[in-house]
Amino acid sequence: MVDNACFTDLAGHAAAQGCLFNEMVKSGRIIIIGDVHGCLDELRELFVLLNPTINDRVFSIGDLIDRGPDSAGVVNFCAELGNTCHFRLVLGNHEEKFLRWLHHVENKTGMESQMKGIDEFPDLLRNLSHKGLNLLRSACYSIFLKRENITLLHGGISENSKFPFPKTYCHGTHSPKELKGLDLITKIRYLSPEGKFVSFNEETSEDRYWAEIYDGAFGHIFFGHQPFLQEKPKEFPHATCLDTGCVFGGWLSAVILENGKRSYISVKTKKTYIQKHKIQK
Numbered sequence: 001m002v003d004n005a006c007f008t009d010l011a012g013h014a015a016a017q018g019c020l021f022n023e024m025v026k027s028g029r030i031i032i033i034g035d036v037h038g039c040l041d042e043l044r045e046l047f048v049l050l051n052p053t054i055n056d057r058v059f060s061i062g063d064l065i066d067r068g069p070d071s072a073g074v075v076n077f078c079a080e081l082g083n084t085c086h087f088r089l090v091l092g093n094h095e096e097k098f099l100r101w102l103h104h105v106e107n108k109t110g111m112e113s114q115m116k117g118i119d120e121f122p123d124l125l126r127n128l129s130h131k132g133l134n135l136l137r138s139a140c141y142s143i144f145l146k147r148e149n150i151t152l153l154h155g156g157i158s159e160n161s162k163f164p165f166p167k168t169y170c171h172g173t174h175s176p177k178e179l180k181g182l183d184l185i186t187k188i189r190y191l192s193p194e195g196k197f198v199s200f201n202e203e204t205s206e207d208r209y210w211a212e213i214y215d216g217a218f219g220h221i222f223f224g225h226q227p228f229l230q231e232k233p234k235e236f237p238h239a240t241c242l243d244t245g246c247v248f249g250g251w252l253s254a255v256i257l258e259n260g261k262r263s264y265i266s267v268k269t270k271k272t273y274i275q276k277h278k279i280q281k
Helices: 040-050 071-083 093-107 122-126 128-139 182-186
Strands: 029-032 055-062 087-089 140-145 150-153 220-224 234-236 239-243 251-258 261-268
Touching: 029 040, 040 071, 040 251, 040 261, 071 087, 071 122, 071 128, 087 140, 093 122, 093 128, 093 182, 234 261
Parallel strands: 029 055, 055 087, 150 220, 220 239
Antiparallel strands: 029 251, 140 150, 234 239, 251 261
């Protein structure tokens, strides 16, 4: 059972964003994939090892795009996965920025010219398939798997959040303007002693990484966003980070949940596509 089942059924080629989910999917594995960042070769290799079937639920934890060699190829590949498994995308901060940029472009606001870190977006838009673009538009800020008591999100969560949680929230259906701070769950890394969001690279010695202090109130959380260059995902008491730094010369990792057991599988990156110290907000 998925709370607030707010999904686009890619397997059925749903043309519009909506609240559709195949509740018949009760068997099979749950597979959650870490940050891909345009690393298509590594993603293909990982899927050969995962070998998902129509009974499996496969989730990307977000940040399919940016920094790596083929962002459009990654999105288009994932958009076709509905033919072989049940695939859903969690909204990463890079997808969130792309969709904001696209909103300004489509509505001719001119605000896109004031955005930073968007150099790849025009090429990405040109090379996205129709299904690929729909996949990005239908991503979820968070996904709550009630039966398993698991929450999927990209960045992190503060217990001071002003909206009901855990819950499934979808881009285009739920608005950060109405649910204050909803977009921050794509960005959170560090929290102040008061539990407030700390901007990237502005953390102090008093601030804490959110997963280190998270007490499990929202179930076990699987997330990405913070790259840990190690072969297996980084485990915290009540959360697991699946970003093992593929684009930075690390690994592309996934967790497999089956019959109450958890296992990991990783593939080594083909090359270092960008140096970690060069990343920007």
